[in-house]
Amino acid sequence: MPLTFDFGPENRPDVLAKRAKTPVTLLAGFLGSGKTTLLKHLLENQHGLRIGVVVNDLASVNIDSQLMRRYDHGLVEIAELQNGCVCCSSADDLFSAVQTIAMRSKDCPFEHILVELSGIGDPQAIRCNWALATDCQLPAAMLTQLAKVITVVDASAFLADWRDTRKALERNGSAEHDGRGRGKGYSTSREMVGNLLAEQIELADVLVVNKCDLAKAEELSKTLQTLRAINPTAELCQTEFARVPSAVLPPVPIGLKIQTAGQEKGYSWTQTTKEVQLKMPIEKHVKGKDIDFTLRKGSLTLGLKLREVAKGVLAGEVANADDAMFEIESIGQERHVLLCLEKKEPGMWSSLWKQSGIPMTSCRSETGTVEFRILAW
Numbered sequence: 001m002p003l004t005f006d007f008g009p010e011n012r013p014d015v016l017a018k019r020a021k022t023p024v025t026l027l028a029g030f031l032g033s034g035k036t037t038l039l040k041h042l043l044e045n046q047h048g049l050r051i052g053v054v055v056n057d058l059a060s061v062n063i064d065s066q067l068m069r070r071y072d073h074g075l076v077e078i079a080e081l082q083n084g085c086v087c088c089s090s091a092d093d094l095f096s097a098v099q100t101i102a103m104r105s106k107d108c109p110f111e112h113i114l115v116e117l118s119g120i121g122d123p124q125a126i127r128c129n130w131a132l133a134t135d136c137q138l139p140a141a142m143l144t145q146l147a148k149v150i151t152v153v154d155a156s157a158f159l160a161d162w163r164d165t166r167k168a169l170e171r172n173g174s175a176e177h178d179g180r181g182r183g184k185g186y187s188t189s190r191e192m193v194g195n196l197l198a199e200q201i202e203l204a205d206v207l208v209v210n211k212c213d214l215a216k217a218e219e220l221s222k223t224l225q226t227l228r229a230i231n232p233t234a235e236l237c238q239t240e241f242a243r244v245p246s247a248v249l250p251p252v253p254i255g256l257k258i259q260t261a262g263q264e265k266g267y268s269w270t271q272t273t274k275e276v277q278l279k280m281p282i283e284k285h286v287k288g289k290d291i292d293f294t295l296r297k298g299s300l301t302l303g304l305k306l307r308e309v310a311k312g313v314l315a316g317e318v319a320n321a322d323d324a325m326f327e328i329e330s331i332g333q334e335r336h337v338l339l340c341l342e343k344k345e346p347g348m349w350s351s352l353w354k355q356s357g358i359p360m361t362s363c364r365s366e367t368g369t370v371e372f373r374i375l376a377w
Contacts, residue, residue, distance in 0.1 A: 013137040013142065016137075016139055016142040016143060017142065019143065019255070020109075020253040020254070020255025020256045021142075021143060021144055021145040021253065022052075022102060022109055022110055022111065022112065022113055022143060022144045022145070022253075022256060023112055023113070023144070023145055023147035023148070023249075023250045023252070023253070024098070024112075024113045024114075024115060024144050024145065024146050024147055025112065025113070025114050025115070025147060025148045025149070025150060025249060025250065026115050026117055026121075026123050026126060026146070026148070026149045026150070027039060027114060027115065027116045027117060027150050027152065028117045028121055028123050028149060028150070028151045028152070028200045028203075028204070029117075029119070029151050029152030029153065029154075029200065029208075030119045030120075030154070030161065030168055030171065030172055030197065030200075031119035031171050031172050032119075032154060032157070032171055033152040033153060033154040033157075033210060033211075034152050034154065034208070034210040034211065034239075034241070034242040035116055035117075035152050036116065037210075037241055037242040038150070038152055038208060038210070038242035038244065039053070039055070039114060039116055041241070041242050041243055041244065042114065042244070042246075042248075042249065043076055043114075045246055046112075046246060046249070047246075048075070048260045048261070049075070049111050049112060049252070050075050050076075050077075050110045050111045050112075050258060050348065051075065051076055051077075051110060051111070051112045051113070051114060052076075052077045052078075052079070052098075052101030052102070052110040052112070052113040052114070053076065053077065053078045053079070053101075053113070053114050053115075053116070054078075054079050054080075054081065054094065054097045054098060054101070054113065054114070054115045054116065055078060055079075055080055055081065055116045056080070056081050056116065056117075056118050075260075077101050077110065079097035079098075079100050079101055080097075081093050081094065081097060094115070094126070094129075095129075095133055095138060095140040095141065096140070098113060098115075098140045098141075098144060099139065099140035101113055102139075102140055102143040102144060103139070103143075109143070109256055110256075111252045111256045111257065111258065112249060112250075112252065113144060118172075119171070119172035120172050120192075120193065120196050121200075122196060122199060122200075123149045123151075123199070123200060123203045123204075124199060124203055126146070127146060127203075130146045147250040148205045148206065148249070148250050149203055149204050149205050149206075150204065150205065150206040150207075150208060150248065151200045151201055151203075151204035151206070151207055151208070152208045152210050152242065153201065153207060153208065153209050153210065153223070153227065154210060154211050155209050155210060155211050155212045155214065155215035155219070155220050155223050155238075156211045156214035156215045156219070157211075158223045158226070158227075159219060159222055159223055159226070161197060162194075162197065162226060165193040165194045165197070168193050168197065169193045172193065198230060201227060201230045201231050201234075202230050202231050204231060204234045205234055205235065206234060206235045206236075206237065206244075206248055207227055207231065207234045207235070207236045207237070208237045208239055208242060208244055208248075209223065209224065209227065209236065209237065209238045209239065210239050210240070210241075210242050211240065212238050212239065212240055213240045220238075224236070224238075235248075258348050258349075258350055258351075259350065259351040259352070260348070262351070262352055264310070265309075266280060266281075266303075266309035266310070267279060267280040267281075267302070267309050267310045269310075269352050271348065271349060271352070273343070273346045273347055273348055274342065274343055274346055275340055275341060275342050275343060276314075276318075276340075276341045276343065276349070276352065277338065277339065277340050277341075278302060278310060278337075278338075278339040278341075279336045279337070279338055279339075280302060280303070280309055280310070280336055280337040280339075281334065281335070281336045282304070282328070282335050282336060282337055283335070284335060286304065286328075286335070288328060290304055290305055291303075291304065291326060291328075291337055292304060292305055292307075292308065293326050293339070295318065295321050295324050295341075296321065297321070298313055298314045298316075298317060298318065298321075298354075299312070299313050299314075300312065300313075300314055302326070302337070302339060312353040312354070312355055313353065313354045313355040314341075314349075314352065314353065314354060315349040315350055315351050315352060315353055315354040316343060316344070316345070316347075316349045316354075317343070317344035317345065318341045318342065318343065318344060319342040319343065319344040320342060324339070324340075324341060324342075326338065326339045327339075
């Protein structure tokens with residue numbers, strides 16, 4: 001998707017300004033510190049969270065079977081940068097990638113976006129570019145908010161890099177920019193690598209001190225003291241294999257939360273970007289003729305004769321509604337009705353129901369607030 005300022009009248013700046021913004025987290029750190037390991041850990045352990053990812057090199061992520069399952073279920077979307085570092089002359093490449101992810105599903109946007117920077121990426125330069133893009137009312141920036149910077153530090157190599165940046169320069173290569181937007185023709189110097197190391201730490205909201213198992217006790221202690229001297233306020237996580245807690249990412253704004261599954265009285269449901277499944281437990285004696293199932297124009301009824309279990313208007317449109325059929329499945333001693341509904345348009349629904357037909361009554365609690373309770377059918 002080419003970078004553009006125009007997405008039609010429904011995406012005018014005044015309309016976008018009212019929408020919930022997807023939080024963006026930058027992953028910074030020198031090559032070898034464990035950024036990609038951290039990225040994979042976050043992707044595989046954010047259960048139910050729909051995450052968009054921007055990477056420099058897709059091959060380095062090594063999408064394994066566990067991550068592929070999340071990808072197939074629409075919980076992960078990965079965009080690869082085409083022109084190298086995003087903090088200088090290729091800033092448009094970053095916003096183009098973010099735009100692709102942010103506009104992928106305008107009704108159910110991703111709940112978080114992770115951007116993996118190159119080894120010598122400068123978070124401050126990206127913050128400045130983001131602020132400028134927001135001032136220019138670029139939709140990619142108006143739909144997102146730069147929420148957090150996570151910097152990964154190699155506990156076994158930090159002190160050596162801090163004292164002498166020659167090895168760090170060798171590991172990170174001689175990039176054709178200086179991290180401050182001067183573009184091609186300027187090679188990264190030892191001094192610049194040292195400055196970037198300090199700035200990546202200083203600008204971090206979270207410092208992930210990785211590879212603690214490879215650092216000696218005294219070495220780790222001095223590393224932590226140095227990090228605290230540079231950035232005394234950042235959250236600090238000591239890790240092995242970049243195993244950070246899930247709460248390291250900022251919370252999802254209420255307007256972006258999407259329900260991917262539900263357990264209701266008498267049935268459960270799940271959804272992917274392509275289909276919705278409902279399961280209704282039944283007893284051994286129940287036959288197909290005893291099932292009450294109707295699907296018309298998005299209005300669904302599922303239950304037993306004289307006892308409706310799930311009823312209401314679905315949150316989205318269903319493809320081939322006239323051909324939809326249920327199945328009865330047995331797993332051990334358990335039997336259930338399985339109903340698979342194909343979505344007319346790929347994407348995540350905000351929930352199962354747009355309007356539930358289950359009757360409810362209201363009563364006033366001791367605190368004076370009104371509560372709603374489901375009546376039995």
